[in-house]
Amino acid sequence: MSLQSVIDHYIRKSERSDFEIDQVRKELEAKQLKEEDIRYIVRKVDDHVQEAALNRLPKKINLPVIGEKFKKGLGTILILFGVGATLLSFCGTIDTGDTYYIYYGPIIAGLSLKIRVLSPRQRRANRHARQMLRSEKERIH
Numbered sequence: 721m722s723l724q725s726v727i728d729h730y731i732r733k734s735e736r737s738d739f740e741i742d743q744v745r746k747e748l749e750a751k752q753l754k755e756e757d758i759r760y761i762v763r764k765v766d767d768h769v770q771e772a773a774l775n776r777l778p779k780k781i782n783l784p785v786i787g788e789k790f791k792k793g794l795g796t797i798l799i800l801f802g803v804g805a806t807l808l809s810f811c812g813t814i815d816t817g818d819t820y821y822i823y824y825g826p827i828i829a830g831l832s833l834k835i836r837v838l839s840p841r842q843r844r845a846n847r848h849a850r851q852m853l854r855s856e857k858e859r860i861h
Contacts, residue, residue: 723757730765734772741766773856791837798830 730744748758802823809820
C-alpha cells in the first residue's frame with residue numbers, strides 16, 4: 721500500500737464526525753509502519769483537517785486581534801501621553817529651547833483607536849467574530 725493511498729484513506733476518514741487525529745497514529749503504529757512514515761502521514765492528514773476547518777469559516781471575517789477594552793485603554797493612554805508631553809514641552813519641563821512641540825501623533829492615534837472601537841460597524845463585526853469563534857469551538861468539542 722503506497723503512502724499516498726494511506727493518506728487518502730485517512731483524509732476520507734477525517735470527514736466523518738467521529739474522527740480523532742490520534743486514531744491515525746495508533747492505527748499506523750498497529751500496522752507497524754516506520755516512524756518517519758507515520759509522522760509524514762499524520763502531518764499530511766492534519767494539514768488537510770486544518771485546511772478544511774479554515775475553509776468552513778466565512779471568507780471575510782473581521783477577527784478582533786486585540787480586545788475592545790484593551791484598545792479603548794490603549795487609546796486613552798496614547799491621548800494622555802500626547803497631551804502630557806505637549807504640556808511638558810510647553811511648560812519647559814522637556815527642554816526644547818525656545819520652541820515647544822505639539823505631540824499630535826499619539827493624540828490622533830489614540831483618538832482613532834477609540835473611535836474605531838466605538839463605531840457601530842466595528843462593534844457588529846466584533847460581535848459576529850465572537851459568535852463565529854464560539855460556534856466553531858462548540859462544533860469542534
